[in-house]
Amino acid sequence: MLKETNIRSVVKGITYRVAGTCTTMLIVFLFVGRLDLAFYTGLAETFSKIGLYWLHERVWLKVRWGRKKIEPFNIWLTGLPLCGKTTVGDLVHQKLRQLDIPLERIDSKDIRELIPDIGFTRNSRNQHLHRVGHLICTLQKNAISTVASFVSPYEESREIIANMVKNNIIVYIKADIETCKKRDYKHVYEKAICGEYQNFTGISDVYEEPKHADIVIDTDEVSAEEAAEHIIKFIKKRYIK
Structure with missing residues (x-):
């Protein structure tokens, strides 16, 4: 574009x-x-x-006639660690910014740096995402849409977000775990296998695939650029007519 x-x-x-x-x-x-x-x-x-x-x-x-308000939306990218959520989310954010939409980018890494004491147990993750949901709600009250990327491995975690925010779009970034391991430039999978990391999604903890994802993108099959374009088309059709 x-x-x-x-x-x-x-x-x-x-x-x-x-x-x-x-x-x-x-x-x-x-x-x-x-x-x-x-x-x-x-x-x-x-x-x-x-x-x-x-x-x-x-x-x-x-004159207010002829103006159409864009309702704030939240693009929620979920998937295994290193599946490509952040890369795709960054591209989607860049492309939507070109459309002059009030928009914020929220990535799990940035939030964890702000609140470093959050644990990785099931309960801790759910509480953490409840806080993230409040943040998104606050932004939406100011007509700001969001692009958020979190592993969010549990179905109830994603339901927390879906019940809290408006126009929530679940994007499942699907990738084989072996592919994620190959992309592991941080060596987090290796450390998790060795037992250095506890409750690591895909190794010592489960990832529950979304049952009702709005968009499913297999990054083993498509590039990050193609994935971003697919999401942008969905947003344009649904919210920017």
């Missing part, structure tokens, strides 16, 4: 205005045969239309 830059828009506006003024001057000259009158007419038209455009825009800023 290509985005119109401010400088390009300014140049387009200037060239359009110059072309319009020159056309007016040419028409006046052809009708009356006076170059000075054509010049002054073009000059007057330029300033009057700039003022008219400014006034027109100010009036339309006050």
